[in-house]
Amino acid sequence: MDLLANLAHGFGVALSFTNVTFALVGALIGTAIGVLPGIGPVATISLLLPITFGQPATTAIIMLAGIYYGAQYGGSTTAILLNLPGEISSVVTTLEGYKMARNGRAGAALATAALASFFAGTVATVVVAGSGPLLTSVALSFGPADYFSLMLLGLIISAVLAQGSVTKAIGMVTLGVALGLVGTDVQTGQQRFTFGVPELSDGISFVALAMGMFGIAEIILNLERPEARSVLKTKVGSLWLTKEEFHRAIPSVLRGTAVGTVLGILPGGGASLSSFGSYMMERKVSKGRHLFGTGAIEGVAGPESANNAAAQTSFIPLLTLGIPSNAVMALMVGALIIQGIQPGPRMVEAQPDLFWGLICSMWIGNVMLLVINLPMIGMWVKLLQVPYKFLYPAILVFCSIGAYSVNNNVFDVYTTVVFSIVGYIFNKLKMEPAPLLIGFVLGPMMEEHLRRAMLLSRGDATVFIERPISASMLAIGAIALLAMVLPNLRKGKEAAMAG
Amino acid sequence: MKLNAKDLASGALLILIAAVGLWLNEDHALGSARRMGPGYMPMLVFWILMGLGVLVVVLSLFSGPDPLQRWTGLESGMLVLAVVVGTAAWWISPLFGSFFESTYNGVGFGMLVGLLVMCWAAGWRLIGYINAAMCAFSLLLEKGGLMIALIATIFICALAEPEHRQRPLGVLGVTIFLLALCWWVFIKQLDIRVAVWPNQY
Numbered sequence: 001m002d003l004l005a006n007l008a009h010g011f012g013v014a015l016s017f018t019n020v021t022f023a024l025v026g027a028l029i030g031t032a033i034g035v036l037p038g039i040g041p042v043a044t045i046s047l048l049l050p051i052t053f054g055q056p057a058t059t060a061i062i063m064l065a066g067i068y069y070g071a072q073y074g075g076s077t078t079a080i081l082l083n084l085p086g087e088i089s090s091v092v093t094t095l096e097g098y099k100m101a102r103n104g105r106a107g108a109a110l111a112t113a114a115l116a117s118f119f120a121g122t123v124a125t126v127v128v129a130g131s132g133p134l135l136t137s138v139a140l141s142f143g144p145a146d147y148f149s150l151m152l153l154g155l156i157i158s159a160v161l162a163q164g165s166v167t168k169a170i171g172m173v174t175l176g177v178a179l180g181l182v183g184t185d186v187q188t189g190q191q192r193f194t195f196g197v198p199e200l201s202d203g204i205s206f207v208a209l210a211m212g213m214f215g216i217a218e219i220i221l222n223l224e225r226p227e228a229r230s231v232l233k234t235k236v237g238s239l240w241l242t243k244e245e246f247h248r249a250i251p252s253v254l255r256g257t258a259v260g261t262v263l264g265i266l267p268g269g270g271a272s273l274s275s276f277g278s279y280m281m282e283r284k285v286s287k288g289r290h291l292f293g294t295g296a297i298e299g300v301a302g303p304e305s306a307n308n309a310a311a312q313t314s315f316i317p318l319l320t321l322g323i324p325s326n327a328v329m330a331l332m333v334g335a336l337i338i339q340g341i342q343p344g345p346r347m348v349e350a351q352p353d354l355f356w357g358l359i360c361s362m363w364i365g366n367v368m369l370l371v372i373n374l375p376m377i378g379m380w381v382k383l384l385q386v387p388y389k390f391l392y393p394a395i396l397v398f399c400s401i402g403a404y405s406v407n408n409n410v411f412d413v414y415t416t417v418v419f420s421i422v423g424y425i426f427n428k429l430k431m432e433p434a435p436l437l438i439g440f441v442l443g444p445m446m447e448e449h450l451r452r453a454m455l456l457s458r459g460d461a462t463v464f465i466e467r468p469i470s471a472s473m474l475a476i477g478a479i480a481l482l483a484m485v486l487p488n489l490r491k492g493k494e495a496a497m498a499g
Numbered sequence: 500m501k502l503n504a505k506d507l508a509s510g511a512l513l514i515l516i517a518a519v520g521l522w523l524n525e526d527h528a529l530g531s532a533r534r535m536g537p538g539y540m541p542m543l544v545f546w547i548l549m550g551l552g553v554l555v556v557v558l559s560l561f562s563g564p565d566p567l568q569r570w571t572g573l574e575s576g577m578l579v580l581a582v583v584v585g586t587a588a589w590w591i592s593p594l595f596g597s598f599f600e601s602t603y604n605g606v607g608f609g610m611l612v613g614l615l616v617m618c619w620a621a622g623w624r625l626i627g628y629i630n631a632a633m634c635a636f637s638l639l640l641e642k643g644g645l646m647i648a649l650i651a652t653i654f655i656c657a658l659a660e661p662e663h664r665q666r667p668l669g670v671l672g673v674t675i676f677l678l679a680l681c682w683w684v685f686i687k688q689l690d691i692r693v694a695v696w697p698n699q700y
Contacts, residue, residue: 171551185537220625389660393653400636405691410637417630429509447540459533
């Protein structure tokens with residue numbers, strides 16, 4: 001039983017004092033930002049990236065992962081109690097969850113959300129542990145051409161699933177790849193697009209780009225909108241579910257977990273897409289579908305299990321193939337690369353501590369989150385009384401110090417300023433920054449694989465369609481693109497995104 | 500006419516970036532498809548970007564209407580003035596001391612001045628003050644130390660929120676809290692190499 005031995009090893013790593021502490025810190029921060037509207041996991045992780053440099057890679061990733069899935073727990077609290085989604089992934093929870101709270105079943109809704117998330121998290125942990133090594137052995141047979149096509153597929157799907165116009169999203173991905181070109185060419189050592197600035201020879205700072213576009217630009221956009229924060233009027237009430245509620249919730253949790261697990265693995269998928277998907281499904285197939293709109297427990301149980309399952313399975317493509325499936329995973333790639341670890345199929349063997357430690361810590365983190373969320377719910381609700389006007393100076397100050405501390409150079413702070421202005425303009429033009437970040441991370445790897453593939457094939461580009469793996473990746477990508485041209489499917493996507 | 504002005508501007512922006520990229524890429528050897536030089540991948544990427552930009556522009560003619568936010572005369576005027584004054588401030592900054600001759604301090608000073616000029620127009624206040632706060636942080640950090648830099652940053656970014664100006668006591672509280680928090684996290688726990696007080700190093 002290799003798996004058991006590996007898991008035992010993983011628990012050994014994850015249960016060390018430092019790692020437990022940082023899993024807890026991650027889970028706490030995650031819950032906090034999940035509860036607070038206006039600050040999401042992408043912004044938080046990018047502003048905490050510099051803090052993780054001093055830690056070992058495993059500890060750093062464990063903490064950052066905790067923030068991501070912790071945010072899925074916290075997001076549901078505000079959605080249920082205040083009809084205010086703390087995260088995009090809990091938008092659909094407001095629909096039924098808040099109705100339940102109005103019916104006096106707020107406690108039951110919160111308990112359902114937390115227990116559903118916990119169940120889904122546990123299943124997803126097992127899926128990651130089981131499929132990781134399997135996928136890795138497949139990935140090791142990949143040649144450079146296959147990798148290139150796989151990354152291309154990842155980029156296409158992340159653009160197809162992005163909000164708004166697909167053409168613009170592909171444009172943003174390409175722009176991200178272009179920004180990734182800045183710096184020293186790995187093979188010839190030539191400086192590209194650096195304008196003679198020595199600080200740019202290592203490329204545009206990943207931290208500065210992410211912080212500017214997601215951290216600072218978001219502050220400006222949040223301040224532009226008038227703050228709409230209602231006061232808690234509903235009482236939480238009993239956390240216990242009635243027997244009937246319990247029976248209704250179980251099938252939804254199972255379906256939600258399945259939807260989330262699958263959609264999380266997809267490139268471009270992740271927590272938000274899964275919760276939408278699960279909500280649509282529950283509204284169509286669940287036994288209580290006629291109760292939707294009046295506070296149906298299925299509408300809480302399904303999406304909440306789906307978003308947490310997806311938050312965890314979206315680590316699979318990252319850990320096995322080195323390919324980020326969404327913006328949060330792109331940040332994880334950044335964190336790994338800064339730590340000197342090249343994400344990819346060799347990571348499972350070369351970094352067993354990281355791989356198995358992370359998986360086990362996810363489960364430990366889920367246990368902690370259950371404790372953090374259910375009995376201490378009152379504390380998190382209190383957190384909502386901190387108005388954004390007191391919050392944003394803190395975010396700004398952390399970004400400034402964080403950007404500086406990456407290289408101990410103020411150049412990175414100025415870069416952050418530039419990207420915050422760029423990010424603001426992008427938002428005004430409805431250009432999605434998330435695909436850009438994925439393109440930026442994957443771009444340099446794609447160039448390397450493209451060069452290697454073409455060198456091996458002696459300049460013959462047909463290698464990409466001759467190799468079966470590569471050809472099928474490209475075919476899937478082409479189908480995904482074609483599907484978006486068909487008007488019916490595009491309407492379906494718009495409907496799904498609108499919730 | 501169903502013009503989507505936002506898409507039109509996005510497409511134009513992509514085309515512009517692609518054109519500049521291709522022009523800059525003239526310096527790099529292309530190599531061959533078999534042995535790609537440093538210029539090969541950029542060439543591919545920027546041509547694709549150009550094509551996508553054109554596609555976005557073409558599609559924008561039919562997918563609207565989605566108009567851009569209108570700038571007031573004051574906002575456009577202040578934007579131009581900010582660029583002019585900011586550039587001028589960068590140019591003359593070495594006159595204020597050798598500090599501005601080195602590395603990026605001159606550029607940062609120009610950015611700070613430009614951003615503050617922008618704040619004259621109400622519509623630019625948020626983006627202006629928030630980013631000016633970060634520029635002030637960078638300018639003050641190495642000479643003035645972390646504490647001075649933080650106080651300036653918090654003060655400038657607080658100007659962005661009108662409520663803070665009416666009740667400045669809250670800002671004072673935030674400042675004291677953040678100074679303590681940053682000292683504990685970054686100096687005590689993470690020990691980043693930075694001066695805490697003026698002229699410490």
